[in-house]
Amino acid sequence: MFASRHVVRRVALRQTRRWAHTQPKLQSVTADDVAHFSKILPATSILSTLPPLSTAASELSPFNNDWMNKYHGNSTTVLRPRTTQEVSEIVKHCNERGIGIVPQGGNTGLVGGSVPIQDELVLSLGNMNKVRSFDPVSGILVADAGCILESLSEYLAPHRHIVPLDLGAKGSCQIGGNVSTNAGGLRLLRYGSLHGSVLGLEVVLPDGTILDQLTTLRKDNTGYDLKQLFIGAEGTLGIVTGVSILAAPAPQSTNNVVLALPKFDNVLPLFVEAKKQLSEILSAFEFFDREVYELAVKHGQGRALNEEDIEGAECFVLVETSGGKREHDEEKLNGLLESLMESETPLINTGVLSQSPSQFASLWAIREGLTEAVSKEGKAYKYDISVPLAKFKEVVDATRERLRSKGLLHADAVKHVVGYGHVGDGNLHLNVVAANYTPEIEAALEPFVYELVASYRGSISAEHGIGAMKTHALHYSKGDVSIEWMRRIKTLFDPRGIMNPGKVLE
Amino acid sequence: MFASRHVVRRVALRQTRRWAHTQPKLQSVTADDVAHFSKILPATSILSTLPPLSTAASELSPFNNDWMNKYHGNSTTVLRPRTTQEVSEIVKHCNERGIGIVPQGGNTGLVGGSVPIQDELVLSLGNMNKVRSFDPVSGILVADAGCILESLSEYLAPHRHIVPLDLGAKGSCQIGGNVSTNAGGLRLLRYGSLHGSVLGLEVVLPDGTILDQLTTLRKDNTGYDLKQLFIGAEGTLGIVTGVSILAAPAPQSTNNVVLALPKFDNVLPLFVEAKKQLSEILSAFEFFDREVYELAVKHGQGRALNEEDIEGAECFVLVETSGGKREHDEEKLNGLLESLMESETPLINTGVLSQSPSQFASLWAIREGLTEAVSKEGKAYKYDISVPLAKFKEVVDATRERLRSKGLLHADAVKHVVGYGHVGDGNLHLNVVAANYTPEIEAALEPFVYELVASYRGSISAEHGIGAMKTHALHYSKGDVSIEWMRRIKTLFDPRGIMNPGKVLE
Numbered sequence A, B: 001m002f003a004s005r006h007v008v009r010r011v012a013l014r015q016t017r018r019w020a021h022t023q024p025k026l027q028s029v030t031a032d033d034v035a036h037f038s039k040i041l042p043a044t045s046i047l048s049t050l051p052p053l054s055t056a057a058s059e060l061s062p063f064n065n066d067w068m069n070k071y072h073g074n075s076t077t078v079l080r081p082r083t084t085q086e087v088s089e090i091v092k093h094c095n096e097r098g099i100g101i102v103p104q105g106g107n108t109g110l111v112g113g114s115v116p117i118q119d120e121l122v123l124s125l126g127n128m129n130k131v132r133s134f135d136p137v138s139g140i141l142v143a144d145a146g147c148i149l150e151s152l153s154e155y156l157a158p159h160r161h162i163v164p165l166d167l168g169a170k171g172s173c174q175i176g177g178n179v180s181t182n183a184g185g186l187r188l189l190r191y192g193s194l195h196g197s198v199l200g201l202e203v204v205l206p207d208g209t210i211l212d213q214l215t216t217l218r219k220d221n222t223g224y225d226l227k228q229l230f231i232g233a234e235g236t237l238g239i240v241t242g243v244s245i246l247a248a249p250a251p252q253s254t255n256n257v258v259l260a261l262p263k264f265d266n267v268l269p270l271f272v273e274a275k276k277q278l279s280e281i282l283s284a285f286e287f288f289d290r291e292v293y294e295l296a297v298k299h300g301q302g303r304a305l306n307e308e309d310i311e312g313a314e315c316f317v318l319v320e321t322s323g324g325k326r327e328h329d330e331e332k333l334n335g336l337l338e339s340l341m342e343s344e345t346p347l348i349n350t351g352v353l354s355q356s357p358s359q360f361a362s363l364w365a366i367r368e369g370l371t372e373a374v375s376k377e378g379k380a381y382k383y384d385i386s387v388p389l390a391k392f393k394e395v396v397d398a399t400r401e402r403l404r405s406k407g408l409l410h411a412d413a414v415k416h417v418v419g420y421g422h423v424g425d426g427n428l429h430l431n432v433v434a435a436n437y438t439p440e441i442e443a444a445l446e447p448f449v450y451e452l453v454a455s456y457r458g459s460i461s462a463e464h465g466i467g468a469m470k471t472h473a474l475h476y477s478k479g480d481v482s483i484e485w486m487r488r489i490k491t492l493f494d495p496r497g498i499m500n501p502g503k504v505l506e
């Protein structure tokens, strides 16, 4: 993340540009608007610091501040509709009045997209939290956008199905937020992206019209697939109120193993071998380098691996399998491990295989604890990027080299440059761990990292999105023509610019 | 399909409506245009009946007539560019001149989308047929749009990967055509839709601009996913010139079995059981009723099953597995079959399991021969629809009942009403086999079938698209708001209406 000083500068910059594009200027919510909303919604669905409600500002604080407590809005009014019809009437009014709206799900987004930049109205989906239908035969689930991801998992469990999506924020994030950010997460390698598994959406458009594309069909080739535009639009084109999604049959068995590799160059051949031998049961292939592993151990994240097992290891890979039959899965996984150990020039030094559910969890804990370990070690500059698998190490090394060449690689400046991520998805989390956020480090890193990513035709945001954080950097991943067409789409759907202003596009 | 008399009426209707929407009127290609194209393209890339080339009309015939020989265009000029740049220059000229363009891939489409309605220019992608890159580690393939599907399969085979898409037309259809029709086919159950597996596209927009979204990234959340709009747009929004797609690791083993069921009601519990026991290796679950099976036998499609095995069977299911290890797959499949046979109220009468590659092929041949058997039996009214799995039989029965109630169910009118299709995808092929195409039968079927589909919130086109054939019926599957927004998208991208005019939207 950036130093707060940095954020201030960036926000100022963004606002200047933003008003240049948004015409007419957006309006603040007034007491009259609140009176109007009171006709649409019950009192329990409205929070407003404005009269006559005069809610305490502290009650609005969870809606104005993001998960990282890094982005801060000044909304006076939060609405929590319970029905699509209510959403439609709210949006219609805001469109007529030119009031900016921030759609908010679980507010777990990591790019400042879910909170206002100024005093836009917050439309929170949390009260729309019903499962509308589930068909255990087809596996198709239809749910209100405000359903929390974990609740949906719990709902599906007795039906032996899972949501084709899982992420650390599952206890808070909502399916509508997941769709709106096109969330990736831990199951993408196996179940693919939401562009494939979301079958239908119900969306309230910026003029209040309800676009009903909430089909429960696996196949439907009747014209343009408009719903796709809202997957990953981060609330800038409309408000997702309902989601139809293809749930996957629950696996009967899961296993994992952490492999210690003598050198990074072995990661790719190992991935190829794992895909070949595990094929359809390979469900995760996560990479982390030695340096970030040591940080995890230092800060008590997950159980440390046996020193002997990992001697000389330059990096690690966590492999997970999920399949329909325990014996088969174990046989495949053991087969892979044996062939790896027995080959003439082994790709791995050792492997630590989980033997129980608790070991399974503790191996995952190492991987999942890396983010926290990094933040305990210092101030982290985080880059969530996609680059070709073969370039992971090059990116980490080039960044370290860059900092070294600027004289910034020492205990008082940058302490660590580490990499981890979803090798299977080409998604690298590049983390630069510094003693403090400083302008020098930032200047050394940006635009350097973005240019590096661009040179590989990579993505400056693999899964977290653009939000308010990276609007200025969009051009490193998208060409002028693409950005121009994004703008045209935005203008087509939202000519008044009321929908999540200042996000995604400047 | 419809009687030719019927087609004439429909085309006339469509044209009237079409010109009402398309402004200004489109221009015919002139000798001057051909002279201009000669500056862009080598002579070998141009076919034109106009001077100075004066190509024989017969040479253009394969481009003017569709696969079914049902739709007939009158194009004077066919261009076969070899590069994206050439495509761009052609399109730019046509846009300036207001000349309609029909993008054409393998011309295997089944809804008349790939041939001109009048004398639009045909832009054939066949000369753009190079693989641009393949990364065996990530499985990401980048290819020119004109690559034939089967060539791509052959290209990938030595790399132990497969295209995540397979269909009967593979020897002729092109990857760009597949993307443009969002083709479903035989692997959808296992590998999902192209909206998930297509990672990037290169598209020439109607003004000639090249939209380069040809990334080779599995994850990229940097703004709106514009490429999705072109997947299934049937060439009405732009010309796909390049495709980046995630290939799947080749399965090591495949098996199939045909199951005979005492009654249709067992199909759904059987599907649930198969999903549970076969889970990740279940790769096809195809249904066909007894009546269409008998037609297949009568017309010599595929090897007949043993009379004893299928005594009393009301319908059949073909189950295919594809997995990473032969023994495991066979054990799972045998386990399923045993549990099915041993249960107290068995879901199946018998199962015929393939024991060799040739038996594997001959079981598939029954399923794949159904279409041909139907057309050998009589004139078929074909409906490619999506309805909830539980409604398959209801739809077939209701259609038969409708025809009976109209006095049309006898040897001289409708001989058979049969159903088959991809149960796993909710895709039913409803076939009404008549002695002749007659106005009475047609009037009994339409809009009856479309209304029936609409009553289930189904799709009037599961996989074949809208093309020229179903523009008038789009509203049975898409609401007014959706159609209105499709129109706005069309107008945004193609204000002059040059791109595949008269297709998808009237």
Ligand SMILES: Cc1cc2nc3c(=O)[nH]c(=O)nc-3n(C[C@H](O)[C@H](O)[C@H](O)COP(=O)(O)OP(=O)(O)OC[C@H]3O[C@@H](n4cnc5c(N)ncnc54)[C@H](O)[C@@H]3O)c2cc1C
Pocket (backbone or CB within 6 Å): A067, A102, A103, A104, A105, A106, A107, A108, A109, A110, A113, A114, A125, A145, A146, A166, A167, A168, A169, A172, A173, A174, A175, A176, A177, A178, A179, A180, A181, A182, A183, A184, A185, A186, A234, A235, A236, A238, A239, A240, A241, A463, A464, A467, A500, A503
């Ligand atoms: C601990 C943790 C782990 C995470 N792990 C992952 C991960 O593995 N992979 C990953 O991809 N992301 C991850 N994230 C970030 C991820 O984007 C979010 O967790 C999640 O997808 C957002 O859902 P939400 O309901 O919290 O949305 P919010 O944060 O409320 O909103 C996110 C964006 O979507 C918009 N939005 C929300 N709901 C709607 C709606 N109904 N209609 C229209 N727009 C809407 C908002 O305006 C905002 O722009 C993680 C976050 C945390 C805190």
Ligand SMILES: Cc1cc2nc3c(=O)[nH]c(=O)nc-3n(C[C@H](O)[C@H](O)[C@H](O)COP(=O)(O)OP(=O)(O)OC[C@H]3O[C@@H](n4cnc5c(N)ncnc54)[C@H](O)[C@@H]3O)c2cc1C
Pocket (backbone or CB within 6 Å): B067, B102, B103, B104, B105, B106, B107, B108, B109, B110, B113, B114, B125, B145, B146, B166, B167, B168, B169, B172, B173, B174, B175, B176, B177, B178, B179, B180, B181, B182, B183, B184, B185, B186, B234, B235, B236, B238, B239, B240, B241, B463, B464, B467, B500, B503
């Ligand atoms: C025997 C047979 C079996 C089939 N089986 C299936 C099946 O199982 N599943 C299924 O979904 N379909 C099936 N189809 C129909 C299917 O739509 C096509 O086979 C295929 O996807 C079309 O590819 P094509 O290259 O032939 O495209 P064409 O027929 O040439 O064109 C189809 C449409 O796409 C447009 N188009 C083509 N190329 C481009 C391009 N590069 N850019 C922009 N627009 C373009 C055309 O204008 C037209 O509207 C089958 C067809 C046949 C003949």
